[in-house]
Amino acid sequence: MTNPPVPPFTRESAVEKVRLAEDGWNSRDPQRVSLAYTPDSRWRNRAEFVNGRAEIVDFLTRKWTRELDYRLIKELWAFEGNHIAVRFAYECHDDSGNWYRSYGNENWEFDENGLMRVRLACINDKPIQESERAYHWPLGRRPDDHAGLSDLGF
Structure with a gap:
């Protein structure tokens, strides 16, 4: 499988890869998102360690059950070869x-596919008031003209 x-x-291509990842996560579809990862992908998410697509699906299902109305923006920070670093806020x-x-940084490593x-x-994580929200697009993909x-x- 090539992605x-x-x-x-x-x-x-790094900017494109980052946007595709953002779009996938904004779908809030754990199965769809898991297909962007190798079958034996390894994650460290905060203090939780996730291994393989089945655990990715379980993790994301739990995540989006408790993180409601989730909206995410990712931005390229750096890249070289098969590595990309991003910063994000959701x-x-x-x-x-x-x-x-929630503000964060991710380091990614890709296979040849x-x-x-x-x-x-x-x-x-930073608690905010609903009035402080900055992401107001309809659930799903962030519109191209959104900041x-x-x-x-941020």
Whole structure:
């Protein structure tokens, strides 16, 4: 299975890869998202370790059950060869209506087919008021004309 763009990445293809990842996560479809990763992909997400697509699906199912109205923006930070570093921020709320903006960084490693085999994520959560939300697009893909992280000052 090939998942273009594939390494080695150029600035253009790295930006495209980041946007495709953002779009996938904004679908909130764990099965769809898992297909962007190798069958034996390894993750560190905060202090949780996830191995393989089945665990990715389980992890994302749990995540999006408790992180409601999830909306994410990713931005390329750096790239070289088959590695990409991104920064991101997402907004969501819990079942009690408490809103959060979570900020983080990810380091990615890809195989020759463009599937991610390693994902290392560090994330910090900030409680926000609903009035402080910055992501107001309908659930799903972020519109092309919506501000990115740098534009929002995040």
